[in-house]
Amino acid sequence: MRIDEALLNEAKAYAARNGRSLTSVMEDALRQLLNRATEAAERPRVELVTSDARLKPEIDLTPELIYHLMEQDDIEGYGKAEADAAR
Numbered sequence: 001m002r003i004d005e006a007l008l009n010e011a012k013a014y015a016a017r018n019g020r021s022l023t024s025v026m027e028d029a030l031r032q033l034l035n036r037a038t039e040a041a042e043r044p045r046v047e048l049v050t051s052d053a054r055l056k057p058e059i060d061l062t063p064e065l066i067y068h069l070m071e072q073d074d075i076e077g078y079g080k081a082e083a084d085a086a087r
Helices: 005-017 022-042 063-072 075-087
Strands: none
Touching: 005 075
């Protein structure tokens, strides 16, 4: 196994500061890496919503309007107001 010399020196210094062997530090680091990979694979898939069906297609979301809505932090309120106005 080849390890970058600077990384190896950091690992040795870490082990010395913490009263541990280099082997135990390397084993823990590898174990943590493998555990993270397993946990990531086990997480449920998240579906990101890219559009909101509640907004009517006739609403023209121009960049200017989107900027304005972002400033007011009320995009959902805007959709409700438009729906109320249409009634």
